[in-house]
Amino acid sequence: MITRRRLLGATGALVVAAPLVRSQLGYADELTPSVHVRIDGRGRIIATVPKPDTGQGVRTMAAILIAEELAVEVADVTLEQAPGDTARFGPQTIQNSTSSRQLAQPLRTAAATARCLLVTAAANRWGVPPGECAARAGRVEHPGHRALPYRALVADAAKLDPATVAVTLIPPEKWRLIGRTRAGRSDARDIVTGRAKYGAESAPPGALIAVVARPKWIGAQVDTVDDAAALAVPGVVAVVRLVAPAGGQGGVAVVARSTAAALQGRAALTVTWTGGTPAADSRTWIADLEAALPPVTGKPDIQRIFRLPLLAHAAMEPMNATAHVTDTGVTVWAPTQDPGGLRTILSRQLALPESQITVHPTLAGGGFGRRIEPDPVFEALTCSRAVGAPVSVRWTRDDDTRHDSYRPMSVHRLGATLDASGLPVSRFHQVATWPLTVVPIFNNPMLVKASGDHFPYSVPGDVSVTLRLAPLRTGFWRAVYAGQFGYAEECFLSEIARRGGHDQVTARRTLLPADSRLRRVLDTASDHHGYADGAACHLDYGSAIAVLVTADPVARKVIRVTAAVDVGVPVHPSGVIAQVEGGVLDAVSTVLGAQITVREGAVVQSSFRDYAWARIGDCPEITVIVVPSDAPIGGLGELAYPPAAAAIASALAAGGDPVSGMPYGIGVG
Template identity: 80%
Template sequence: MITRRALLGAAGALVVGVPASSSTLAPTVFVRVDRRGRAVATVPKPDTGQGVRTMAAVLVAEELAVEVADVTLEQAPGDTATYGSQAVANSMSSRQLATPLRTAAATARCLLVAAAAARWQVPAAECTARRGRVEHPRRGSLPYRDLVPAAALIDPATVPVTLTPPENWRLIGRTRAGRSDARAIVTGRAAYGAESAPAGRLVAVVARPPWIGAQPAEIDDVAARAVPGVVAVVRLTPPGEGQGGVAVIASSTHAALRGRTALQVTWTGGTPAADSRTWLADLEAALPPVPGTPGVQRVYHLPLLAHAPMEPMNATASVTAGGVQVWAPVQDPGGLRTQLARQLALPEAQVRVHPTLAGGGFGRRIEPDAVLEALACSRAAGAPVTVRWTRDDDTRHDSYRPMSVHRLAATLGPDGVPTGRTHQVATWPLTVLPPFNNPAVVLASGNHFPYQVPGEVTVTLRPAPLRTGFWRAVYAGQFGYAEECFLTEIARRGGHDPVELRRRLLPADSRLRKVLDVAAARHGTAGGVACHLDYGSAIAVLVTADPAARKVLRVTAAVDVGIPVHPSGVVAQVEGGVLDALSTVLGAQITVRDGAVVQTSFRDYAWARIGDCPAIDVVLVPSEAPIGGLGELAYPPAAAAIASALAGDGEPVTGMPYRRPVG
């Protein structure tokens, strides 16, 4: 049973008061049942492709005793005071939303049952909610629509609320339903960022620095302003107006792009001679000496990576005397609202953030630079403005995953089993979040070594020479890649099967040991294997490849996420992590020459193509653990297992991409 105190806490301490005349049942901000008996769930976190809306529909349908398809979904605006944290980060969405959403739906269900029991004058315990109706063995049944007015008059504090026990679940962990918004997405009805702007908006594109850190010195905009449709040219000053550059505002995207081409800008400052090969060498030189007798040793080089979401960055803003409105695919609408209110010196009530469906995020849309550009353009134009980034803009002006160099050393016993280890890391902090300019924070993010081998991990930070930010799995994707590749090399050196060596080094009752056993039994002999424990979840990945053809053939991933709320969503997330891993191991990386990012789009930032995709088998391992995180879980082990499988018994892995120059 849920107490009133627990209900308030789970719902973010906000229970909506419903007027006595209301014909809508809305016991909390997350769930309501309208006068026609329809269930409506308000989803506080944005959907960046991870399926949070579908997960919300499953949770609400389960506790409200309706079908998933019967739940209407509404996206909450940015408002942390009402909805709590709205950040999509650190694989927290399911873990943070499950209890509030279940509790809200269960409260509505119990109020409907109480209303039916009062009408029938029977104990509520004799009534059952089922498929949008309340039933009684002698009195018959009533649809929710007939009970909503009476239920809305009941004080939730007077009705005991119980969650549906796991043994009675129909949907949680069991439904194979697809995404709730799949039809809207594939038919083009789903509105993404730039499609969600108000009518009459203008469009802006930005002339961005030709090399890192450059800023406009002189701007000749005569030819740009002469382009039909161009209405304004605006200098953007960082950081308050994004990354900086010169915005061309026009009546259409075509006119804005033509205006940008006609613009003449002289640039100054920055680092026009920067080269990522030099950066990599500097990082390796920053590694401290290996303490003691090194034993087996290996150095790994990991490159810069861009986010490359399918939907490039964009944002729409409207600045008026009454306040500010933003429409954008963002990962933290509530945090953005607070930040903008502080930066613009406005009450939060005068700042409205409307999060849209996002075509991928992977950490990039935590950052507000596109929104800041749109605000500056709207202020200058006196109208709503959509700032569009082209694919080239998105690739060459990202906030990248940092480069890193890893020196790993291990002492081995007579049987070839590691008895001690060191892992020395030289990398850059995340410039988008100052607390990461601290080795201890980087270590906490990256160090998730799960095996019973004593040792020491150290981090050396060098100043970042360009913008760096969150990238799927953050530092764990780098630490885990090096550690798992190294452990596979140790196994092969000692004549051990890489799976069996990991089994030997994991506690017998551990979640990782269980998923590893499941994956090995399912896959059979594999060329690559890796494990990862993070976000309250565990995963093991086994890979078969053809090293001669540089072709990955088959991937098996066994995953324990506690309660898999939406199983097909779990599978999709793991598959996405595997494909990101495949892409970065096979060749995707960002390089810098003469101060500029070389790669411009998917034609040279080589993401995996359809023909590269292996058969992927995702196995959900039953568990009694709480709901775990998932969005970033698969990438680190999948990358290491793929690289090791491609190496086979030949030259060991020394970096990423595999057997290609790094930097």
């Protein structure tokens, strides 16, 4: 774990180890203190960001950290995306809200090393101690009114042995940018003007387009294919049968010279299917999970059952990937959450050395856990090998909705014994759910419990998990199991408080430990919001958040949401706010009714027309308060969803029945 002392530096004199030896510094006209940072002979600062960006703003965070240590502005840092290569760049996965926590130390150290080498080079040229010099605004200054821009020092700095130079981090009291800048995303202009290239836009010139006819029902495999009509469509190049890889779904791909031709060719295919579960029904699944709950012993004062539905990821950019297989190797362009891991998987699956595999991670229009999975890449590889050309596989919105790796269903039975004031003194929480089929290790009740159970209140109790085999593909979905455990626990606590005549905030404050970070964020949110119909707290990923909600239960309208969040050092405050807002809107969507159902073996929902994600008119007034903290950098991407969903559901239920089923997004399948 990165300690605060290692990460921030207690004083400006804190010495950190230089990351590379002299022989690794690069050419004389370029200063390269690490794989993360280099400064060319023109003084241009280039940051190579090892983690991909799926909308969370990791590139901007990297630019802020590097600009801080190099005493320049964020706009002075040119950003480049690293290819998939864990040997060079270390872990490249973005999941479990780890990007900031894993990158802060190496990025700051790399930039600080460059700064100290430049300062030393200037001091040597002037014949003065380095301690008398300072880096400021892209140059090194000395009190004798002398200054040299970085570009004039690069060659001298590149010749220095970093092992002989003391490297210090900028102390927090001297920060100009970290936790202070109000700058937006570094790539915002490119995104809004269309210059930013997402996955489907990153295919090389001449790439063919493929779409896939996917199983008609869950688990079905291709039986027969009549492709004559498809091949007769102008522009169609080939029809390729896809055998389902591990975790994949298989199907029949139509490869064409345009998306329109590929779609027309798919519509002309005649495919028969076999196997699978054509009679599958999610109403049966939820009933089976409920029946799997163990019997209750004793007589709790209050008991409730919560039924949580399947959820699709619904990333704004549907799944896609481009691959080119040649005699000399494989190149992939994909919006992936794990470029380094993908390269390793491809090496193993294709029996090729990693040196023959290149993975270019692209900007992604959302991930939420789905882009950890490589199934679109394998589809593109199979098609490219079949036609001998680069192929870009495009999923339609309907493909994305009906063939996702869904958040598992779950059923929760909670019970509590209450004291004379009506607050809980003991509790139990029984969970029946499915493992994540895309990660076999999750077929373990204790791992599911560890992932989901983050109950923060001083109420002793037992939590048990019963797993049943998943009847369809399930995978990571924002907050994974914590989004379900925390939802049920907070909704249950809200009902207990309401029954006992307690204010939602007061009840939670009473049950939180006196020194809890959650008390601080809860009080901060309450001071801003005032009385709230719904409230919830969440402590996870090294961060703390409290969410308060005002709603109109009759109109089923969320009016106001206030979130106070403690993420330790908020490297990019605007990014913190944006991440929390995104989690709140996901919560609005699911609580107001977005869910996946299965009838006659197939997913019913097909796109945003019936998988009803929040529209502009559903958006409440959202206030996010970033609470100052001296804790280490915490995770954020998945933090807001669990408490926001629980607080919204509880607020909507404030005027009516307890939250145990529809219409508050807790479907019965």
